[in-house]
Amino acid sequence: MERTETDLIAAVLGGDTSSFEPLVAKYSPRLFATARRYARRESEVEDIVQEIWVKAFQKLRSFRREAPFEHWLMRLAVHTCYDFLRAHQRSREAAFSDLFQAEEDWLDRFVSRPSSAAEDAEAARQLVGRLLEQLSPPARLVITLLEIEERSVKEIAGLTGWSVPLVKVRAFRARAEMRRVLAKMTKEKYL
């Protein structure tokens, strides 16, 4: 008979470490997808997910069972990704002159005829990644959760531990930062 999550968690807390494996197997795909939004290199992604699971194991006693395990785990994941962004603030002043040819072509297509620049193009995805890397950690987190994952402000507040007004303020600042980065990119390329 398949054991429920509650049984598995109780078993882990009782000292049966192997009961943690089904939880890892079930939620790792989602955690990998989340981590890939914030880290580019696969080694960094693996480190993030590994850290999330170690933290989850060590803090399992603090899981209150009022909300589903998945919510608790996702909160932990968002916090770990945010810590990663803060710890790895690369030089965000990277120039846009080193765009790949495909990215430049996509931008050129957009300038000449916006409708011809396809949204599902790999070049567009690369370009977004490049833009997000230029943002500050809170701006990147908010833009990812609010605009890309299309979560509500309340949901973001729950995931990040920030208050609803703080999420709104950070979202406002993040959009302004994104506009500045976009303006910088277009200015460097076309002026």
Place this chain on the structure above:
Amino acid sequence: MNQDELHRKLIAAARRNAPSERVPHSFEKRILALIRACPMVDHWALWSQALWRAAASCVSIMLLLSAWWWFSPAGGAPAGTALASASAASNLSQDLENTMLAAAESEQSLDLSR
């Protein structure tokens, strides 16, 4: 260039291309090996253990001080009478007064000698 449209297109591109959910081979095994190496830390248990130890130390110090006070001659025990306690208290207050007024008294005696 229409920057709002560019922003909208790029965000739409990011939404369309959701990151992969691929998990490396035998990742679960690796995590399990890792957590077996670093055991679960129960902070509540650590705190309660430390607080119980501190409480036991405090109680033993309190008992020792009580015993010392009770059995010392100034403390009044073994007789433990009210008279002995009162005499000890008055001695203590006298000592305190002498100490506090020592400086003033020495100044006074200097003035008188001049």
